[in-house]
Amino acid sequence: MNRFDTDLIIAGGGLAGATLALALARVVPSLRVTVVETFPLSADALPEHYQPSYDARSTALAWGSRLIFEELGLWPRLSEHATPIRQIHVSDRGHFGATRLNAGDHGQEALGYVADNRWMGLCLMRELLETGVQWQAPAEVVDMTPETEGVRVALKRGTETWSLSAQCLVVADGGRSGLREALGFQTRNHSYGQNALIANVSTGESHRFTAFERFTDAGPMALLPHGTTTRAGHQSALVWTLTDEALDEVLALSDPQKCQRLQERFGWRLGRFTRIGECSHYPLKLTTVDEAVRPGVALVGNAAHALHPVAGQGFNLALRGLMTLVEQLRQAVEQGQSLGDLQVLGRYQRLHRQDWQQTVQFSDSLIRIFGDAPAPVAAARDAGLVGLDLLPGAKRWFARKAMGLGGRRAVISKPGVARREPAGHE
Template identity: 45%
Template sequence: MPHTDYDVVIAGGGMVGASLALSLYVHSGGKLRVLVVESFALPPLAESGVPAYRPSFDARATALSFGSQQIYQELGVWSLLNEHLSTISQVHVSDRGHFGSVLMTAESQGWQALGYVVENMWLGNVLLNHLRQHTNIEFLSPAKVSGIQIADGYANLTILDGEASRDITSQLVAVADGAESGLRAQLGISATVADYHQVAVIANVATERPHNGCAFERFTERGPLALLPLVNDGSGESRSALVWTFPENMAEEVMAWSESEFLAELQRNFGYRLGRLQKVGQRASFPLQLMQADEQVRRQVVVLGNAAHSLHPVAGQGFNLALRDVDCLSRMLAMAQREGRDLGSLGLLQGYVASQEVDQRVTTAFSDQLTGIFSNRQPVLSVVRNLGLLLLDVTPAAKSRFVARAAGIMPGSSAESW
């Protein structure tokens, strides 16, 4: 096995890339030489060891499943993350204009929480600050991997660092540069895309009543919407993160609504479970697709996160699935390093794909089918859907399985007993 500059180079220092770097460090006991290449400048390193928390009404957030909490607990950062996140103690699922609904609670599962909502900036800063305290994890930022050539037993990477260009070698390259991955395309890895013909509009909303840790999934005639509880930003307002889907031909219209028009339409669709909707922050929209890379591994290459699979956001499964991929891969790489094996061998990487195949398939199907069922407004399907919600609400075993699936816990896993 040829000598290389690094064991693993991670192209992309976002939440997935940073999580991978930390997981590799923990599971290898700091033995792996890791380089993270990120195109954006890193935030200043906190001298106290704890990054500054800067509250903002418009901060974007991610839902972490119960299973993801367990992963971050093992990686040693959960106590820091926990300082500024909101606990999901219950989830209310309903269908506007119909009788079916279901309430899922952490208490009924015997859990402390069904999940958590964390602001992306806080999660990213905690991970990066924690990583940069370890000398064998290096960062290049702002910089990018501009080329990859696969040789016999290693990858040769060209990195643009400011005005300079340099070549480095690594046993493995982890491509984690997002759904529109330039590196994936450069490698000639195609992707299968199913277009939902929908757009997601995201924003934060201030409500009259406190959310009390309740997340809402609401299905409307135009598409599903989700409201996730957010931590108080210091203003005293109760905030929730909104993800609202619309047919793609409504994108410009929705983004052009005034604040009062947007709030009125959201109130009409969501109802008054949180009282009057008082304020909406900056809105953003993006088209919705189910994207899956046709290859997740090649010799010396692995594709992760949204570059590997991008799911509908309303079901809240995408990042949690990526984190489970990261956990599985880093454990396998750490074991291979201890055994002196090539970290980029095709057999090893195919073993990772095989280990995650069921989780990826089931999670993708769960997200896709849930979206399809609740986006279809055919009268017969509406009746069946709402009968299903009623049945789910009165059948403890079925509800428990549904909750576990949404929490990222596979049937039969030891995590079911948590």
Template identity: 45%
Template sequence: MNQPLPDVDLAVIGGGMVGATLALAAARTGFSVRVIEAHPPGVAGQPSYDDRATALSWGSRRLLEGLGVWADLAPHAEPIRRIHVSQRGYLGATRMDHHDSGVEALGYVLINRQLGPVLHQALEASGVAVTTPAQLLDYQEGEDRLVLNIRQGQEEQSLGARLVVGADGTGSRLRALAGIDVHESPYEGSAIIANVTPGQDHQGVAYERFTDEGPIALLPLTRGPDHERRCSLVWVRPQEQVARTLAWSDGEFLARLQDRFGHRLGCFRKVGQRAAYPLSLIRAKRDTAPRVVLVGNASHTIHPVAGQGFNLGLRDVRTLADLLAQARADGEDPGSPALLSDYASRREGDLNTVIHTTDALARLFATPFSPLAHLRGAGLMLLDRCGPLRRQVARKGMGL
């Protein structure tokens, strides 16, 4: 039997990091909000709240401060004081320092499972309704709302919403139901994710090291349970080597990593559990449909080379929340064609810039052609020596 739920102004499909943040921001505007989440209650069942690390830009910190959650996140957030970018086997490197940009940190790094509880506690405190575990089945268009049909356990339920936000990830069900196609371009490799313990203190430095097999990123983390300094590793490996890499012993894994990364952090001592994630550029051909808007990975899944994925999603959240606040103040429909059109136009420039830049970086540094490698090294050296350009790049990465 189809049991109706109370109608809401906004239904958010997906309660992961972007969806939960959007629900918090939307609730602060005064609109009623319900989150539809596929995974069971509690962050243990939520895939986006795992042991992966997330790099937060300075702009993302400001958004989370505005939502009142940063104070609870700050003890778990390791500041990025400096960024060091280099290319294995060639001269040239770029260094960025927080002092150059006049901020206390260029960004912050958190483990997702530390971020999850804070967001969900804030959701509970804000009174946002959460229906979980529940799946979106389909929807029908009404005169002034969409009627969503969902399944929770053995029961089917329905609810009306004036705006439905798709925050349900790369394989978005809402996107498919709305008839929105995607551009998909796979990359030659997968990201190996793990936490490692270096021989030397990371001192708040984030490293990006480009190699002929793919980039290596090491992000600084807070001290672990054993009080040792740790780094979050993202190591892009050729697809044909992924299974072998996961099967290596800890000793062999660390030795291979040492060979590719070098000794800037001394000798690596420990590695935690490893996991692999295939990499693709996936971009929705449009971000809106009647009373539907896509945010985060439902709209754009990008290469992790610059650590911009979650920050890009939070900028979606900020733009949509600003428009919703204005609509609430003016007594307007949150799902109006004008609001959706305004959202799409406001996000277009930032999305195109970040998507094209990260895609170009991923493909440019994956090319082993020697003359091109020398040009890349020269470019890194030029960026390092040109203060104004370096500061401009840093500010863009900070979301400012």
């Protein structure tokens, strides 16, 4: 008889939680996994034909993330609406420095991809419906109590409350995790004093599958190619960094005025900005948790670390962390250890820590180097961009960081399948 109601509970069924559930179903199918999600599940959310809306929000997927989704069997479906990034152009507004990365120079068809968040969620849900993963939705995890070799998790749906016992609880409910605070995890926050404005835009010139990273005296902005997977279009996903005052000014403008302001900051590399969609925004801060695991509980994704979006590394870092956790849980099952054993979760934290520290340092240093700086510093960074464009070794290092291949990536082992190193892994 099973001692627990379920083996592992995942609090949060978003991209991180759903990916973790699918990976566990693929790699350790014997585990009983329960996902608790606040939004209800409905068959209406699984249309036969997907038509992206103009205002759909998207995520940048590094090449390394594609390799992970290939291992999970998700990429063939996901790639149907994933726009390739074949070039990256990095520039410093008002200065001569620039560098260019090209996928062909690294023997790949793309440096990364841009995918709608909703499409990714639909792909994950369709795959999960074919597994034994159980769902409690709508519901939320409100508390957790340690027990002998496991935990008891309190759940709530409206006025109804109940509990489930499990070996381990994984908190995957995002950067604004209320459960993380309720369980007493201490976060460290560094505010950048800026906001990210997110919108989709259309331009007179085709993006030619190029992502633009533009550093300005008011903060960085990024334009990621969006739309069709085979024909270079005119739509891009915008991430625009603004101070509080500048954000209020931009939000008060009409759409044509927003396009004009964006034109002034970005320039004419994509021709005239002709349309800007619905704008959303959020404050930018670096959030880390020193100790992301305790006996019986682990934080993953944005609940464990939230980065500045300047380098597009947030979800890619989270995905690598999820695969590291899956591998440690697989080994625990093989060795007869409890999933919530601190030795098991501690190994996950130690293995993932180096990756997130390097990624945080990479993203944070870009903000500091390309922030408002004296003339000698500005000249040095421009010379650095030119040098990066000319020196193959430095350029390859930068490209690997952008492709999500610079950090440690767990190679998951499926039952009955020998371990292998995927292409592009070092």
